[in-house]
Amino acid sequence: MTARMHPSWRQAAFAAAALLAAGCGSVDRGTPVAGAPVACAGLASVVPAGTRLVLSETVPAGEIQLTGVQPGAPGSKAPVPAHCHVQGKIAERTGIDGKPYAIGFDLRMPADWNGRFFFQGGGGTDGTLRDAVGQLTGGGNTGNALMQGYAVVFTDTGHLDEPGPDGPYRFGLDPQARLDNGYNSMAQTGRVAKALIAAHYAKPPGRSYFVGCSNGGRQAMMMAQRYPDMFDGVIASAPAYRVPLASVQAVYDTQLYARAAAENALAADGRPVLSAAFSPADMKLLTTEVLNRCDALDGLKDGIVDNWPACRFTPEALRCTGAKTAQCLTGTQVDALSKSFAGPRDANGRAIYSDWTFDAGLHSTEWTRWKFGDARGAVPNARNITLMTGALAMVFSTPPTVTADFYGHALGYDVARDSAKVSAVDATFPLSAMQWEVPDSPDVDAFARHGGKMLFFHGVSDPVFSVKDTVRYLDRLRERYGERTDGMARLFTVPGMAHCSGGPATDQYDGLSALVNWVEKGQPPERIVARARPENRDVTTPGRTRPLCPWPKQSRYRGSGSIEDAASFGCN
Numbered sequence: 001m002t003a004r005m006h007p008s009w010r011q012a013a014f015a016a017a018a019l020l021a022a023g024c025g026s027v028d029r030g031t032p033v034a035g036a037p038v039a040c041a042g043l044a045s046v047v048p049a050g051t052r053l054v055l056s057e058t059v060p061a062g063e064i065q066l067t068g069v070q071p072g073a074p075g076s077k078a079p080v081p082a083h084c085h086v087q088g089k090i091a092e093r094t095g096i097d098g099k100p101y102a103i104g105f106d107l108r109m110p111a112d113w114n115g116r117f118f119f120q121g122g123g124g125t126d127g128t129l130r131d132a133v134g135q136l137t138g139g140g141n142t143g144n145a146l147m148q149g150y151a152v153v154f155t156d157t158g159h160l161d162e163p164g165p166d167g168p169y170r171f172g173l174d175p176q177a178r179l180d181n182g183y184n185s186m187a188q189t190g191r192v193a194k195a196l197i198a199a200h201y202a203k204p205p206g207r208s209y210f211v212g213c214s215n216g217g218r219q220a221m222m223m224a225q226r227y228p229d230m231f232d233g234v235i236a237s238a239p240a241y242r243v244p245l246a247s248v249q250a251v252y253d254t255q256l257y258a259r260a261a262a263e264n265a266l267a268a269d270g271r272p273v274l275s276a277a278f279s280p281a282d283m284k285l286l287t288t289e290v291l292n293r294c295d296a297l298d299g300l301k302d303g304i305v306d307n308w309p310a311c312r313f314t315p316e317a318l319r320c321t322g323a324k325t326a327q328c329l330t331g332t333q334v335d336a337l338s339k340s341f342a343g344p345r346d347a348n349g350r351a352i353y354s355d356w357t358f359d360a361g362l363h364s365t366e367w368t369r370w371k372f373g374d375a376r377g378a379v380p381n382a383r384n385i386t387l388m389t390g391a392l393a394m395v396f397s398t399p400p401t402v403t404a405d406f407y408g409h410a411l412g413y414d415v416a417r418d419s420a421k422v423s424a425v426d427a428t429f430p431l432s433a434m435q436w437e438v439p440d441s442p443d444v445d446a447f448a449r450h451g452g453k454m455l456f457f458h459g460v461s462d463p464v465f466s467v468k469d470t471v472r473y474l475d476r477l478r479e480r481y482g483e484r485t486d487g488m489a490r491l492f493t494v495p496g497m498a499h500c501s502g503g504p505a506t507d508q509y510d511g512l513s514a515l516v517n518w519v520e521k522g523q524p525p526e527r528i529v530a531r532a533r534p535e536n537r538d539v540t541t542p543g544r545t546r547p548l549c550p551w552p553k554q555s556r557y558r559g560s561g562s563i564e565d566a567a568s569f570g571c572n
């Protein structure tokens, strides 16, 4: 193991041991291809048809500044080994909007290769060509797959963000750009990357993995379902697998929380100041009450609701009987929470997306940032508005609504009526978002035949995608495959964790080693040790470790030993 690791990783001996066990071996399965290895500078001459390299360079071991991350911000730099770095464009074309499009990719191939391929999933609506260093799942994982010897690729998914608030979503006006974003760019990038890897090392990758969170988690599910032979294992964290519907939920939430905000603050334009919907103290009151009701259901009062499926919390208990005080929530606040957590319904009364669970992380900065934001003015900066509403209006709806006023769009959206647009088609857009964006099929026969493994993670306090919706997908797999499901798909829920990371949770864990051990050694993950990071400001028990357990098992205290140590807990 030559990888340099972040201090927090060095402290996490359990994680380092796991990396040593799985991450640093090499895999030797690929059949050598004819011809000598092609040096980095020569790769432009061997690219597959329809692909053009725009960069090839050898990069020495050291540290690189990451694209799209503010210099100086935490995680703005990444360690890299000596590697060959190429960037290229696939299927360059002009869209129906007259703009240039291409599937851009960034591929990094380490000099000391472990024989494996790692596809780094994207996020949001993509549109930025990030550095393919092999970002890992969970919080605070500044180690990366490239350092572990993987060849890593990343794609911008077929478009680049344009400037302006609506710039990231303008690609939604081009039908092919929608399909590229939904599935095609990952398939094309995977195909080209494998060809370049085979040429550079004179040997194809022995094993291939797709790892992503949020939209990257959706991409992982997409690859397993639509391109079942391309990857041997995937990690789908907090998967955005029904994101058009989750975006409807986001708009619904904005309407509910705007009503609560209207009681507290109106901006000069008369619209509610969304960030005033709940004070930080209100949210802390809510999660304190959740813990009062549900923490001990797992047998141990430790600030973690392990038995969240049994938690029957309702915010009604907090409804003010008189004026608002620090010990209660207004009727409008309680109604907003109750309706939001029940989920929106269509004109026929059917659930549009999902219900949600009340958990201990609802006061976390990550949760409130998505729902309310912290802007005090007329334009909210909640991610539900700046990302989810923009994507719903311009990318997921047919026909698209072109707007830069996402807050206005959310407030004026008719949830029961307008949500049908995510399933609509027309002459310009012959496929709906539910067709090109949503990998929700329980049919993974081909992936299973190939021996593929799917590893899911999901924070119980995720504000964007409901953990219950991911459970629902696992339930559908179980309906189809019965006990065989455990041999191909496992879900690890993380109580207290927000979206991908954060929240009062043990959010630092090594999912990649668990997946690699499963795929290459046939050892399915029975428990994955996770740690509460001291640098996570939502954490009140720094250094605590817990086992994450495969659904439907839950972490349980054995009755003796330190409650800060995972060794004192089993998966029951």
Ligand code: CA
Pocket: 294, 295, 296, 297, 298, 299, 300, 301, 302, 303, 304, 305, 306
């Ligand atoms: Ca507990």
